Amino acid sequence: MNVAARRPVIAPWGIDAPGMIRVNLAIAALMLIVQLVEGALVIGPLRIVLWLPILFCAAPGFAMLGYSIWGKPRHCNRLLALHDWRGDEMVLDVGTGRGVLLAGAARRALRGHAIGIDLWQAKDLSGNGADQTRAAMDREGVADRTGICSGDARALPLPDESIDVVVSNLCLHNIPQKDGRALACREIARVLRPGGVALLSDMMHLGDYAATLRNEGLSVQRRGPWPLTTFPPLGIVMARKSDAGASAARS
Template sequence: MRKRHGSYGFDAPWALAGLLFGALVLIGLAAISFAFDIIAAGIAFLLGALYTLASAASYLYTTRRGKFVVWDAELGRLKGDERLLDLGCGRGAVLLMAAGRLDRGHAAGIDLWRAKDQSGNAESTARANAEAEGVSDRVELVTGDLRDLPFDDGAFDVVVSSQAIHNIPDTGGREQAVREAYRVLRPGGLMLLADFQHTPAYEATLRALGVVDVRLRDAGWRFWYGGPWFATGIVEARK
């Protein structure tokens, strides 16, 4: 995996902050318990703090490195001349990695740029990252809703998304986003949807559309947001 030159922030920074705050609270409770000679409670609180710190470390690793390693492997199948769309591109972590492989192709990213989903999430940040990575000449950034993509049918050879579709709060909206992703994908094109929630539903939506070449698989420990209970699944499909 080549060195990254952009700044990609943290996924759902409030969640990471919550884990770190929880660990501090548990450490404080352990200290109080030991001070009052309540040894069993102190040990329990201390073990809870260590467990929470381990979850925070897993989360931090995934958001800063692990997801890049996973996506670098996934994008290794690109030939270099594809038209690729990244749904919910944020600061460009996946989008710009893909663009770096598309020396004869083009990459588009679409997002609503909400900071609660990713720290410092803004179109200007994604654009600055594209400049830093040296791929701005082959990248297009679009502000838009995943449920109503402003692209023609079959406009892209590849459609990807990383931890974005789950941010749509309702089931119907998420289904619509998957249907839109399918609509803008050309026949024979590749779809890769990575998420830690709702991936079985994404697969079901694609099967309801008549997609036969679709499967759900585990992205592995590098894409855990705190532990295996927040593991990322990848829906892979061919149109």
């Protein structure tokens, strides 16, 4: 069987922040060993208190792992369902990673095209790389309708008003400076066609994204967060570029 045709059973779209999960679970394991060896010397209610730091490290680690395995595909379907698909859209996935949103968009835009842009940072996603994502698009049967591009969200290598739908999940918060994140939002507004929509999911800074997009003249709504199915809890900014100018020109 072709390697590209086999979908990994566990976390086919990668594990987010793998280093952070590893550190959390390693510290919890270490504290557990210390507790089991040394904790025997401590008596009474203090013993229970000693379990708390273990829980504080292990719980977020397992919750993040659970999101990558089960929550991510579900959340990305929820994000894609916010758009009423015509089927011929030009889609851009900013920070596509292993391509969960890219494949989902291509499955919905059967007569369109979806482009995934990324810097492929290993710290943000396990197995992150353009070749991995290309293989995933082959495996999902959408390679003919998808393109993979190395690029930065702050300088999108695309012409003005060339995209109908911009999607993004857990990418923009990785840009360290506030100015850089605002620049990325302005880039997203720039490439959107009149009438186009941006669906930006993230764990923080959603208010800043909304404010920047509003300043660019887009109408903005917020959805979520969904603390039961995503960790850290994710929310979505939904921003639409007015097509008033284009409609007036058409009529």
